[in-house]
Amino acid sequence: MIGIQPAQCAERVRILYTGEPYPGVTPYVFMKAEPLLIPTPVIASQDYLNYIFTLKEIKRSVRLYMPRSYDSLVGSYNVIILSDSNVASFTASHLKWFRESVHDDGLGLAMVGGHETFGTLGSHADWGQTPVGEVLPVETLVGRIGGGRVTILGEDNVFIDSIPWRSNLPFLQLYYCNIVLPKEGSDTLAIDMIQTGDNQGWENPFFSTWVHGKGRTFAFTGDWQFGWGAEFIRWEYAPDFAINLMLYLAGRKLPEDLDLVHTLRSRLATLSYRRSIMESMIAFVEKFGANPRVINEATAEVDDAGNRAIDLYLEVEFVEALSAVNEALNLMDRAEEVADRVKGNALIWIYITEWLVTTATVMFCGFVLWTLMVRRRLYSEVSTTRLGRYGNR
Structure with a gap:
């Protein structure tokens, strides 16, 4: 050993x-x-x-x-x-x-x-x-x-x-x-x-x-x-x-070339962390009923490049592995843009629903206020009070 x-x-x-x-x-x-x-x-x-x-x-x-x-x-x-x-x-x-x-x-x-x-x-x-x-x-x-x-x-x-x-x-x-x-x-x-x-x-x-x-x-x-x-x-x-x-x-x-390996390890770790965040993003959009298919397609390309980088790293082909992980990180940039768009589309209906509820509430309250205070539809005429009758004598 x-x-x-x-x-x-x-x-x-x-x-x-x-x-x-x-x-x-x-x-x-x-x-x-x-x-x-x-x-x-x-x-x-x-x-x-x-x-x-x-x-x-x-x-x-x-x-x-x-x-x-x-x-x-x-x-x-x-x-x-x-x-x-x-x-x-x-x-x-x-x-x-x-x-x-x-x-x-x-x-x-x-x-x-x-x-x-x-x-x-x-x-x-x-x-x-x-x-x-x-x-x-x-x-x-x-x-x-x-x-x-x-x-x-x-x-x-x-x-x-x-x-x-x-x-x-x-x-x-x-x-x-x-x-x-x-x-x-x-x-x-x-x-x-x-x-x-x-x-x-x-x-x-x-x-x-x-x-x-x-x-x-x-x-x-x-x-x-x-x-x-x-x-x-x-x-x-x-x-x-x-x-x-x-x-x-x-x-x-x-490894003999520490600078190269240090850079490679750092980027592989960054890719791993960003990939885990992407999984959380996919789970998030699914909860709101969005279809994550396009995100999965984008991340599949990331995974292919990332796995190729790992294979090269394990084979001690560090220069080629660095090139592959850089490609994976570039693909991850695009995958994150796709995920942001899907998330935005999933959330737009929440924004629209909130806007409709807020608008309806404001309109209803305005109508009630106009009816009560301007039209006085719930007011009825009453006779003069006793205090008023005796106060004029």
Whole structure:
């Protein structure tokens, strides 16, 4: 599994993404839009977004989406992600399977921080005391976090070299992380010079990796989404970081022309998002009785070009794929114009109905007002009141 796969390999990397894949903007969103990856989300974080998920919901997610057997795990996935995943979310069998899948069957594993991973803040179980701790490239420490300036070290590492790092990136200036110790034989690819708390001056492993048995593991002691990673997730190359990390852990060849691939990935993601919005538009116009046939015909052309771009991307024909995705985006522009016209035609009857109802209401009220106040049709003549008769004497 660690050996680099042939460049012309269209097999997708299958990912078991546990922890906090959603809601919000997370690396899972980037992976879901990436043709090379097939992520499966499993909620396993108990503290995410101020306990948005109950323990019952977490247990249900694990029960429904976690593999039911070890053979199912190694047969269905290439990489396991523990992104602020809580030890208590998993069974003892799951923890054992994670270790064995890396050591014996060559799966990749990434642990990404937050205070529910590594040693945690002390309110949750320490991952280092589980079977997973054996395959991590770092030793965990309970209840110790800190923040400092991050320095990238491993420029000769193929994964680190695949990302355009700059020392002035905002998230590198102060990044909080779990305090850990490097294990002998591990490669520290970045350090966080701790400037806060009792650990000031400690060069903390920030990115670490090693090969354990047949598989590779990666430790990211900071977080990669909102919280400690709020600046990181806004970074232009955060999607490339997450995608390339999955390819690296799966033993796949990383793209060499990052600028080209970054542009291609961005446009494929844009196409995917716009296509999902188009589906919502089609459902909207159908609710108002409009015929979406012309929209479906326009989007079919988009899908043909988009699928051709994805096929070329999977075949590592990046230049041709970029041309195809640009064609798909141009076709999407026209499809959106068609959808706007159909939506306008569907809504015109609503506007006409509203206008007729409003006009009829105004005319009726005007007629009633004219009848009562001008014609006085409901008034009748009465005799002079007693007060009037006696008042004239």
